């Protein structure tokens with residue numbers, strides 16, 4: 001019997017690359033842990049697995065793809081990231097796509113059923129299609145946070161994902177990231193009025209983020225008083241209280 005009967009699996013998505021999915025995934029996972037939640041962060045971006053690098057987790061480590069290839073327990077690949085009080089399942093450490101046979105996918109899916117956490121936060125590859133990891137690892141994705149920058153092409157593009165979620169009645173919230181970075185970005189009211197999307201939270205452009213990536217230390221741990229870090233804690237609170 002799983003300890004948590006109501007695991008929340010949150011897919012961090014965006015149609016566009018570089019919007020801040022990995023940054024939000026990592027910092028949100030740690031913020032949820034700081035609120036006392038039991039959290040695992042999964043790197044579900046086979047096109048560019050970067051969670052381990054952001055966290056300064058050194059190779060060698062096992063990815064979930066290795067788990068499937070070697071038919072090992074998923075537990076063997078889970079790393080305790082003690083500075084952030086979270087567990088981490090690293091992704092495929094090579095650029096490319098999944099290369100698993102149907103049997104290996106089935107094995108991985110069965111293994112994923114053993115994950116027993118309150119929150120599973122899944123970083124994903126950019127795009128509108130449900131990435132392969134979502135159909136292999138926990139298929140029962142319950143909700144999604146869409147990360148978008150506030151420029152018109154990115155908003156327009158992410159709006160398609162919003163429509164897809166609305167059609168499939170998947171619970172979602174939009175997080176606007178890097179707000180204040182550019183003079184040409186759209187005012188938030190204009191986004192709210194022009195598009196039928198629920199804006200959950202806004203995260204500012206903040207130099208703590210590039211600094212944190214350079215130092216392989218999540219922003220929220222590097223400087224908890226930075227504007228970005230404070231907003232991430234607010235986002236974690238929104239998530240816990242299901243404000244979307």
Ligand SMILES: Nc1ncnc2c1ncn2[C@@H]1O[C@H](COP(=O)(O)OP(=O)(O)OP(=O)(O)O)[C@@H](O)[C@H]1O
Nearest residue numbers: 017018019020021022023126178204205206209210
């Ligand atoms: N709030 C922010 N303030 C300043 N810089 C940011 C912020 N969020 C993200 N960045 C910068 O944007 C870049 C991309 O961030 P990140 O890797 O999190 O995006 P991503 O959506 O995961 O990208 P990819 O699609 O390539 O996986 C990083 O170099 C990071 O420093």
Ligand SMILES: [Mg+2]
Nearest residue numbers: 021022045050
């Ligand atoms: Mg990323």
